[in-house]
Amino acid sequence: MSNVPAAFATTLHIRDNCLCLQAQRAARALSRRFDEAFRPYGITSGQFSLMNGLNRPEPPTIGAVASLLAMDRSTVTANLKPLERAGLVTIAVDAEDRRGRRVGLTVAGRDLLARATPVWISEHAAIEAELPADADALRAGLRAVA
Template structure:
């Protein structure tokens, strides 16, 4: 026979669980940025991925996966629609023929340039609602990531 889980414990977890609060906030932020990015035809996740590819040298899939805290197969799956749209180009790594490097195309760079001011406006609006402008929240999240 299992021990009953008191409702008071449920309420305590609801009110104090950092994971639950981070997940809820992440979903709300994603929806908000998805809506903001709609005019340029990408999602907030695609914006983060395109931004992560904006480097002097095309990164490996592994480097992008590490930056975004995703597994390589998820990054690869998320790159496919961007590749079909002509926003990124996936090539063999000249230093390791088993690996792949991803580069933004001219079209991808142009889209990122159009999306960045949208991100900046939305981000500033969100930070304006936070005590300390988001520095404390960002610092705490960085400690956990």
């Protein structure tokens, strides 16, 4: 193994062209922006996304939510705990598979989601207006690698 560091020009090329780095930076910036927008509602952008993943006619399994959010089950479970303590979600044994859990929004959770969604719509529209490129093309590109 060589102790010779990569050329600085290579480092600059990676900094300016790495899709992973740019996606991570953008995700952090978007999270901070939405976190601030949702602060008056007492939730984070991640919690808003998680609650949206639970907003279904029937309570989904933790595995289904994990798949939707591209997270592992243990991370979803950990992220559900504060929402459960706040009375926004319920976690129950799956009647079809007692080893599993189903998660649903409570009335308070649905109410909070309904109040926070217009904030998301407004903030999202503002972000799309700031983009130098077509937002639909960006979404398509992100879905292609997800």
